[in-house]
Amino acid sequence: MAWKRNRALVTAAAIITFCGATVAEPKEVSADGKQADTVVTGGRIKTPQGWAQAMAIKDGIIIAIGSDAELATEVATARERIDLGGASVFPGLQDMHVHPVFAGLEQMGCMFPYGAPPEAIAARLRECVAAAEPGEWIIGGNWVAAVFAPGEQTRHWLDRIAPDNPVMLEDEAHHSLWVNSRALELAGLTRVSPDPVGGIIEREADGSPNGLLRETAVEAVSIVAPKPTSEQRREALVWASREMLSYGITSYMIASIRDEELADIAALSGSEDIKQRVRGCMVWAPATASSPEYGLDLIARRNLFRTPRFQPDCVKIFLDGVPTESRTAAMLEPYLHAGATSPHDHGTLMVPQEELDRKVAEFDRQGLHIKFHAAGDGAVRAGVDAVAHARKVNGIGGPSHHVGHTTFAAASDFARAAEVGLAIEFSPYIWYPTPIASVDIARVVGSERMERWVPIRDALDSGVLVVAGSDWSVVPSVNPFLAIETMVTRQKPGGSEETLGLGQSISIDEALEIFTGNGARIMGLRDRVGTLEVGMEADFFISRDNLLEMPLSEIHKLKVEETWIQGEKVYDRSEL
Known part of the structure; x- marks a missing residue:
């Protein structure tokens, strides 16, 4: 239901009602100059002390928060009054990895849809x-290997659908590419091409690339594929x-920024197009052996791109890959049945x-x-060790890291992380x-x-600062409410008999704090x-439902x- 709005003189108060209430008579501006720009009333506003109304x-x-009666003066003199009609107000949410x-x-x-079976992927490719x-x-x-039969996912499968067009398809984790023969040809990858440092070229029996590229091996194809223009990147950001x-x-x-993206983000930050507060990780x-140290020039120029709502003061370091069939996440204990193409049975520590x-x-x-990007427990330990070293060299009181x-x-590394001021981020979905x-x-x-899969409970119990990052678009939606629900239930959205890591579930209040106060701290x-x-x-959102109840x-x-961001309404569902 749309809110009703009364456009009035600046000396009058406009009442906007969430449920269609009437508009009040104009009121005079307060003489003390403390007139509120906006007052919301009649709601359930989540505060550290409990629930307020106004x-x-x-x-x-x-400038004031409490019951409707306690804010009677502010209500009477405000330029704009919003009657929430019982709706709920929560602090704005923080996503630490997008x-x-x-x-x-x-x-x-x-x-194509996440988890799409081979026939759905084939149908979509034919359309493209x-x-x-x-x-x-x-x-x-984005594809997932689980839907394919052993040996089915190869370049030849793609060749049958697209023999004349180079094809490059990301996996769900965005750490592997599936490409056809034409793409391999343009990239110059053959049976004699060596695996790059930190990457894997999956191969056929004769050593020829089979079309699956892992981690740094993807660069051979991505570098010859067409790049988006600045206009396209900006349209995507907006x-x-x-x-x-x-x-x-x-x-x-923003979890990873490279050279061509920084200027686009800075140009849009704080404009009518991008309202949020943003931190960028370069x-x-x-x-x-084949490439110089990457990123130092961009890091040195970072402050040329700083704006009031964009902080390019974060460095992203990839420590490992992912613990999928690629076995590239760095693990303390070996993988089960490590394949012949794995660099070693503990995965890959990239630095x-x-x-x-x-x-x-x-x-x-x-x-x-x-x-740090750290999916495996071996990579997490490497990050903890590195920050402990930095504190020893530079002293305590330095910047936060995560x-x-x-x-x-x-579990022991969570306590160590807390000691050295290293926060822990978990990815929903x-x-x-x-x-x-x-x-x-x-x-x-x-x-x-898998019993300690995504161990949020252990992390909270250790006292370490815990935050959440969606990793969107690795996941299909940035919806934080899906994440909050499943952090608590460890079931599929909507409920399921099947669970995953049930012993690591947390409370709804803990989940909300992770997405609000904890996220603000790491930002x-x-x-x-x-x-x-x-x-x-005044960063907040309004919903008819109360997610805590x-x-x-x-x-x-x-x-x-x-x-709303800083007292400005930046999204209104009724206007869609």
Whole structure:
């Protein structure tokens, strides 16, 4: 139901009602100059002390909060009054791991549903080939290996559908590519091509590439594929940011930024197109035999792109891959039945510990926040060790850092992380039963390790700071309410008999704090956002349902009616 709005003189108060109430007579502006710009009343507003009914906002700051009666003066003199009609108000949500450019660009690609079976993938590819010019690249995804029979997923499968068009399809984890023979030819990959450092070229019996490329091996094809233009990247960013607003996400962290993207993000940040507070993580990678150290020039130029709502002060370091059939996540204990193409049975640690220690200490000294990609427990330990080294070299009190994903981790490393000021991030959408987790990953790590799959409970109990990052568009939706529901139930959205890592479930209140106050802390914004109380900036969302009181199995369906950032309404569902 749309809100009714009364356009009035600045000296009058406009009442906007959530449920269609009438408009009040105009009131005079308060003489003391403390007139609120906006007052919301008649709602259920989540505060650190419990539930309030009314909240007054001036210049983007919350100046009063309490019962309707306690804010009677503010209500009487406010320029704009909103009657919530019993709706709920929560602090804006924080997503600590998104890929907005990828998410937006995928809307333009040859995409098929997550978990799509081979016949659905084939049908979609035929459509894309029919719409393409001969020789034009077909780029899309996202596939999961669990749907294919052993040996079925090869370049030859793609060749039968697209013999004349190079094809490049991402997997769900965005750590592998599936390509056809034409794409391999353009990339110059043959049976004599060696595996790159940190990558795997899956091969046929005679050594020829079979069409599956893992980790750094994907670069051979991606570098010859067409690149999106700046205009396309900006269009993607705007679409993704607006999508996040529709879910009440008021701050987010871009998990990996490379050279061509930084200027686009800075140009749009804080404009009418991107309203959220954004932190950007620039990718750094060590030198290899074939390439120099990556990212230092961009990191050195970072402050040229800083804006009031964009902080390019984070460095992203990939420590490993993923614990899927590729077996590239670095594990403390070996994988089950490690394949002949695996670099070794413990996975891949992409940065030698000595070099990692040195670079982390250097970035820490410069005051940069470090975000590690660490899916395996071996990679998590490497990140903890590196930050402990930085604290020893530079002293305590340096910038915060955090480990991203943390799919597996030793419980003892959580306590160590807390000691050195290293936060732990978990990724939603994989902590409940899905083919990638329940089949692909379980198959290579075994049932015992899956009992501590995405160990959020252990992390919270250790006292370490815990945050959540969707990893969108690796996942199909950025919906945080689906994540909150399944953090608690460890079931499929809507409920299921099947669970995954049930012993790691948490409470609904803990889940909300992870997405609000904890996220604000790791963003360096906790003094400004994360709770609704006097003195904080007015970042919040409004929903008809109360996510703390509705049935757990329904939380993923929650709809955001409005999203506000610093006292400005930036999303209104009724206007769609």
